[in-house]
Amino acid sequence: MSTTGLSPAPVPTAGPVIDTVPVVSRKVPIIFGVLTLGMVLILVFAPQDGETTFRLAASTDFVALPELTVPSMAGAWTLTAVCALLTAESVRRYVGRRSTPVWVLAVFAVAWMAGFLTWAAAGESVPVVGLLAGSIALAVPLVFGALGGVLGERAGVVNIAIDGQLLFGAFAAALVGSLTGSPWVGLLAAMVAGALVALVLGLFAITYFVDQVIVGVVLNVLVIGLTSFLFSQVLATNTPALNTPPRFPRVPIPVLGDIPLVGPVFFRQTAIVYLLYIVVALVAFALYRTRWGLRVRAVGEHPKAADTVGIKVNRTRYRTILLAGAIAGMGGAFYTLVSVPQFNREMTGGAGYIALAAVIFGKWDPIRATLAALLFGFATNLQGVLAVLGSPVPSQFMLMLPYVITIFAVAGLVGRSRPPAADGVPYRKE
Known part of the structure; x- marks a missing residue:
């Protein structure tokens, strides 16, 4: 039997294609921006003259690393500039609907803390190993x-x-x-x-x-x-x-x-x-x-x-x-x-x-x-180190520093965290 002139059978389709837009939290770039701006304000309104020394070795080390001495203000401004660049990168990724990678978070945290210590310990020596x-x-x-x-x-x-x-x-x-x-x-x-x-x-x-x-x-x-x-x-x-x-x-x-x-x-x-x-x-x-x-x-x-x-x-x-x-x-x-x-x-x-x-x-x-517990332990120890170094940071702020970081971390950096679905729900067997 000839099939000439018959139209081909329609090809079934899988339905309409729905474009999905990934949800990316804007908390990270906002926090980066706030911290960077805060560091800029500190350096502008409370400059510290002198040099900061970072002791990278203990007296009992088999191989002692040399001390690192940097100009306090120049070093702090340089590290603040690094934080600004990382903030811009985080904003760029947010605009492109991409999340900020972990390495950016880690580098920002190290750069910001190093910059803060460089400013706060001007004229002093920071025992990095002890910290x-x-x-x-x-x-x-x-x-x-x-x-x-x-x-x-x-x-x-x-x-x-x-x-x-x-x-x-x-x-x-x-x-x-x-x-x-x-x-x-x-x-x-x-x-x-x-x-x-x-x-x-x-x-x-x-x-x-x-x-x-x-x-x-x-x-x-x-x-x-x-x-x-x-x-x-x-x-x-x-x-x-x-x-x-x-x-x-x-x-x-x-x-x-x-x-x-x-x-x-x-x-x-x-x-x-x-x-x-x-x-x-x-x-x-x-x-x-x-x-x-x-x-x-x-x-x-x-x-x-x-x-x-x-x-x-x-x-x-x-x-x-x-x-x-x-x-x-x-x-x-x-x-x-x-x-x-x-x-x-x-x-x-x-x-x-x-x-x-x-x-x-x-x-x-x-x-x-x-890692979060280590962050809180670092914040607690930092208040003691800053007090010993005679930092210009108010003592009241140093005492509340661990708890401020705790609230800040939980409220700002967690993002969209979800606990286990049955967390806190007692199970009654029917």
């Missing part, structure tokens, strides 16, 4: 607390009780470490103490469906009151026997500890800091590369679907927050087994809330939360 090493030390409890917060919220439990876990861990480490004479046993006791606080959190939040934020705040207040009472009634009356724990000694790692600048900062630390490196790597690997991590993220995102495929939602949440509490307790041990060889009232100073901010700033990711 960075002190930042690591101050950030250790924050990192442990942030990791505990990430694990808890990934499983769907808002862990407001991080501060209570840190404080109770510090108390248990001091008491048990003093009784046994072993910092390792004190560290183990701190982990148990943090897990106990997490257990109470789970009991009310998971089993009895109490509002998790309220439970966390109440637990923090409860731990403050309990440890303060025990300190005054037990520890203070018998300090030599009950509140004089041994400290972890510094253990330099051969070869790595001799690397200029990096070695003294990262590889001449105590066992808790080295343990922190391992915990960060393990949590990041387990959360994204193991079946356990998949189950944890499943119960935090869609617990009903997880239950459908046979995952015990509440059991998984209990196990995860107990692990999170134990990790946060390790951070508390740092206060009494490394930083100060005894327990004092409210010695965490609200660090748990800063750790919670690091969780949000880090978008509920263990690596990003660790």
Whole structure:
């Protein structure tokens, strides 16, 4: 049969093509612009004469880097110009509907901070190794607390009780470490103490469906009151026997500890800091590369679907927050087994809330939360360094600097962060 003259069959189409425009946050270029403008105003209205010296090596370094001396105003203006160029690059990318890459953020942060220090320390010498090493030390409890917060919220439990876990861990480490004479046993006791606080959190939040934020705040207040009472009634009356724990000694790692600048900062630390490196790597690997991590993220995102495929939602949440509490307790041990060889009232100073901010700033990711905690530790240490150098920055500003950076980071740099879908929502099996 001839098909001559027949029109071909129409070709089906997939439907109309819809152009999508990527949503790019304008917060980064705005923040870059504000910081750069602020630096310009500082240099214009408060110039500092003299030279600034950056000491890049410690006295015990095997290979000592030479000191770097720069004219204060010229160096600060040069670095401010670098910040202006990076701001322009960020604006260009925003106009082109592209996000600012991480390397631009990192270079801007280093350039702006170096410029600020060059101006603030005019005529003085900045101990770079001491500044960075002190930042690591101050950030250790924050990192442990942030990791505990990430694990808890990934499983769907808002862990407001991080501060209570840190404080109770510090108390248990001091008491048990003093009784046994072993910092390792004190560290183990701190982990148990943090897990106990997490257990109470789970009991009310998971089993009895109490509002998790309220439970966390109440637990923090409860731990403050309990440890303060025990300190005054037990520890203070018998300090030599009950509140004089041994400290972890510094253990330099051969070869790595001799690397200029990096070695003294990262590889001449105590066992808790080295343990922190391992915990960060393990949590990041387990959360994204193991079946356990998949189950944890499943119960935090869609617990009903997880239950459908046979995952015990509440059991998984209990196990995860107990692990999170134990990790946060390790951070508390740092206060009494490394930083100060005894327990004092409210010695965490609200660090748990800063750790919670690091969780949000880090978008509920263990690596990003660790970097955020390091940022907050740097801000805290910077205020002390500026005070020692006699900086013209008002002392009141230096005292509030860590908290200003915390608010600024959470409110301005997080962008469109989204917590786990079931975070803070108790699961009721129907």
